[in-house]
Amino acid sequence: MAGPVPRLAVWKFASCDGCQLTLLDCEDELLSLAAEVEIAYFLEASSAPGPGPYDLSLVEGSVTTPADAERIRHVRRVSRRLVTIGACATAGGIQALRDFADVREFASVVYARPEYIATLERSTAISANVPVDFELRGCPIDKRQLLEVITAFLAGRRPVVPRHSVCVECKARGNVCVLVAHGTPCLGPVTQAGCGALCPAYNRGCYGCFGPSETTNTAALNTRLRELGMSDPELVRVYRTFNATEEPFLRASEEAEGDA
Amino acid sequence: MTHKTIRVGGLTRVEGEGALVVRARDGRVVDLRLSIYEPPRFFEALLRGRAYTEPPDITARICGICPVAYQMSACQAIEAACGVEVTGPLRDLRLLLYYGEWIESHALHIYLLHAPDFLGYDSGIAMAADHRVHVERGLALKKAGNELVATLGGRAIHPVNVRVGGFHRVPRRQELAGVAERLREAREHALATVAWVGGFDFPDVEHDYRFLALRHPGEYAILSGSVATGDGGGFPVERWPEHVAEEQVPGTTAMHARLDGAAGYLVGAMARYSLNSGSLSPLARAAARDAGLGDVCRNPFRSIVVRAVEIVHACDEALRIIGGYTEPDAPAVPVEPRPGTGHGASEAPRGTLYHRYRIDADGLIAAADIVPPTSQNQARIEEDLRDLVEPRLGLPREELVALCERVVRNHDPCISCATHFLDLCLDAR
Ligand code: SF4
Ligand code: SF4
Numbered sequence: 018m019a020g021p022v023p024r025l026a027v028w029k030f031a032s033c034d035g036c037q038l039t040l041l042d043c044e045d046e047l048l049s050l051a052a053e054v055e056i057a058y059f060l061e062a063s064s065a066p067g068p069g070p071y072d073l074s075l076v077e078g079s080v081t082t083p084a085d086a087e088r089i090r091h092v093r094r095v096s097r098r099l100v101t102i103g104a105c106a107t108a109g110g111i112q113a114l115r116d117f118a119d120v121r122e123f124a125s126v127v128y129a130r131p132e133y134i135a136t137l138e139r140s141t142a143i144s145a146n147v148p149v150d151f152e153l154r155g156c157p158i159d160k161r162q163l164l165e166v167i168t169a170f171l172a173g174r175r176p177v178v179p180r181h182s183v184c185v186e187c188k189a190r191g192n193v194c195v196l197v198a199h200g201t202p203c204l205g206p207v208t209q210a211g212c213g214a215l216c217p218a219y220n221r222g223c224y225g226c227f228g229p230s231e232t233t234n235t236a237a238l239n240t241r242l243r244e245l246g247m248s249d250p251e252l253v254r255v256y257r258t259f260n261a262t263e264e265p266f267l268r269a270s271e272e273a274e275g276d277a
Numbered sequence: 278m279t280h281k282t283i284r285v286g287g288l289t290r291v292e293g294e295g296a297l298v299v300r301a302r303d304g305r306v307v308d309l310r311l312s313i314y315e316p317p318r319f320f321e322a323l324l325r326g327r328a329y330t331e332p333p334d335i336t337a338r339i340c341g342i343c344p345v346a347y348q349m350s351a352c353q354a355i356e357a358a359c360g361v362e363v364t365g366p367l368r369d370l371r372l373l374l375y376y377g378e379w380i381e382s383h384a385l386h387i388y389l390l391h392a393p394d395f396l397g398y399d400s401g402i403a404m405a406a407d408h409r410v411h412v413e414r415g416l417a418l419k420k421a422g423n424e425l426v427a428t429l430g431g432r433a434i435h436p437v438n439v440r441v442g443g444f445h446r447v448p449r450r451q452e453l454a455g456v457a458e459r460l461r462e463a464r465e466h467a468l469a470t471v472a473w474v475g476g477f478d479f480p481d482v483e484h485d486y487r488f489l490a491l492r493h494p495g496e497y498a499i500l501s502g503s504v505a506t507g508d509g510g511g512f513p514v515e516r517w518p519e520h521v522a523e524e525q526v527p528g529t530t531a532m533h534a535r536l537d538g539a540a541g542y543l544v545g546a547m548a549r550y551s552l553n554s555g556s557l558s559p560l561a562r563a564a565a566r567d568a569g570l571g572d573v574c575r576n577p578f579r580s581i582v583v584r585a586v587e588i589v590h591a592c593d594e595a596l597r598i599i600g601g602y603t604e605p606d607a608p609a610v611p612v613e614p615r616p617g618t619g620h621g622a623s624e625a626p627r628g629t630l631y632h633r634y635r636i637d638a639d640g641l642i643a644a645a646d647i648v649p650p651t652s653q654n655q656a657r658i659e660e661d662l663r664d665l666v667e668p669r670l671g672l673p674r675e676e677l678v679a680l681c682e683r684v685v686r687n688h689d690p691c692i693s694c695a696t697h698f699l700d701l702c703l704d705a706r
Binding site for chain 1: 315316321323328340344389393402403413417432433434437440608682
């Protein structure tokens with residue numbers, strides 16, 4: 018391929034580092050990837066951050082501070098393509114649970130001098146701040162999907178990432194349905210595929226870490242989950258974990274809260 | 278009067294985001310701070326009102342590098358509150374999972390973050406151009422650790438299989454046999470790693486560290502134990518709040534942990550090794566000796582050798598557990614909630630990680646407290662930096678900055694974990 022080597026940047030906002038670590042966890046592919054792209058900015062991995070512009074920026078984490086709200090605009094300006102990786106960047110992440118509480122009260126629980134904390138009242142997804150070109154879901158993201166996204170953007174095509182539910186993957190994997198066979202509460206029917214139906218394969222119900230799938234019927238699922246003995250507060254909690262502010266999960270939790 | 282300000286904007290090759298500010302006047306350091314600008318995420322606050330079964334999944338998200346450590350400390354704290362102890366094959370499986378995390382986390386730190394310092398590269402990837410075999414060996418080692426975590430936990434980052442009381446599903450002997458194959462190779466790689474890093478050029482520095490690590494009879498403590506301190510003292514984990522306090526220090530807004538009233542103690546690889554080297558597996562002990570380590574290590578640059586030795590131990594012990602594994606009857610012991618407080622601590626790859634939960638009568642969490650290794654080490658890392666910087670203020674800026682970064686990396690701080698570092702703002706003058 019002629020032309021200059023594409024330049025990749027990896028950015029971190031409020032997060033646990035797990036999604037960017039997924040890149041370093043591509044042990045078999047890392048060195049060949051490094052031969053195809055210039056890893057121009059990746060503080061976790063390299064001491065030599067290069068200046069922009071970048072062809073592809075991967076953004077991990079949510080926006081939770083005034084300074085980060087500024088920084089993401091800078092990242093957008095220096096990035097030709099911007100892809101968010103993970104539940105924090107795509108849906109606000111676990112730290113978005115502050116959206117349902119008083120952030121000053123939160124700060125006073127954790128810090129003796131909360132007035133020193135510069136923080137926003139909400140934890141927002143990157144797309145609430147700047148336009149994004151693609152969102153990769155998961156808490157954490159799946160390594161194969163990450164490689165697909167990077168390859169697709171380098172080749173100038175859209176990534177092929179399914180938006181159907183975990184149930185489809187469960188069938189493909191040959192899992193026994195924990196919901197039907199064991200009566201274990203499972204968010205698989207409303208959660209987006211991508212993990213390979215991991216939790217049912219380990220004998221537990223899905224807790225929704227990939228966020229809502231394309232079409233969801235949370236009302237029907239809530240009815241079933243109540244029949245299985247889940248209380249309304251339990252329903253609220255299971256939807257309000259890693260993708261709490263994503264529309265269908267938010268609605269489902271509010272429905273349960275309303276009935277509580 | 279001469280002023281000099283060194284500011285390292287984004288510390289690189291560490292987990293998470295931090296910065297370092299040093300100010301000197303007339304050849305003396307007047308202010309030195311390792312500042313964490315990681316945005317606060319309020320885990321201790323958002324855990325309140327969640328069910329007692331939830332902390333393993335939720336606190337895993339504090340850190341993508343050592344989620345298992347969070348899961349293990351959380352489970353043990355909750356089980357302690359509920360009056361349950363997990364023993365036998367289930368405890369062995371927990372250890373096994375934890376060894377997997379140790380292998381991958383230490384391999385990552387050694388090969389991709391730390392070794393480039395000794396060989397003069399900006400990254401492990403850049404280092405691969407000239408040291409491809411070594412970097413490939415590191416990646417293979419890391420992969421073996423990740424595979425072990427994924428086999429037991431479902432995936433390498435934020436495993437799904439851990440629960441209070443044990444696991445959702447325990448592995449078949451068969452499943453572990455495949456991993457054992459990998460681990461035997463990994464053990465060879467680990468031995469080669471000790472020999473490789475043992476030959477690096479180490480600055481001649483020793484510090485009079487005050488160490489803190491868990492200690493467990495007959496074990497190189499990782500999963501559980503009581504707290505041992507370098508001065509020969511110690512205390513059971515449930516006495517933690519009486520001994521360790523996190524405080525705001527005058528002049529800075531960062532939290533520093535203090536041990537019995539004094540800041541500046543050290544947790545992590547060197548502390549564990551120095552307090553417990555006699556409990557390492559014979560193979561790991563021999564490797565340490567061949568690499569020139571004594572029973573105690575006080576040279577922070579040699580922490581890379583200690584980590585390599587710990588990988589040998591982890592591979593060795595993991596193989597021993599797999600060899601003796603019999604499938605337990607149930608994947609978990611029942612844990613019924615009851616009101617009370619529980620404490621749990623384990624050795625994350627970066628050092629002692631303490632959790633405390635208060636559970637109410639409904640099985641909901643009333644209060645949570647988490648003390649990660651990095652907030653315990655912060656004060657001590659700053660002392661190391663001060664010792665390094667003061668006599669070298671005349672060095673060219675770039676050289677000094679590189680040296681400071683090395684000192685920070687010696688301690689492998691995980692800044693994402695720093696659940697309650699404060700956002701610092703300094704009077705810039
Ligand atoms: S186990 Fe869960 S994800 Fe799998 S088919 Fe059943 S409901 Fe769907
Ligand atoms: S099954 Fe659900 S909770 Fe489990 S890993 Fe997949 S998406 Fe996440």
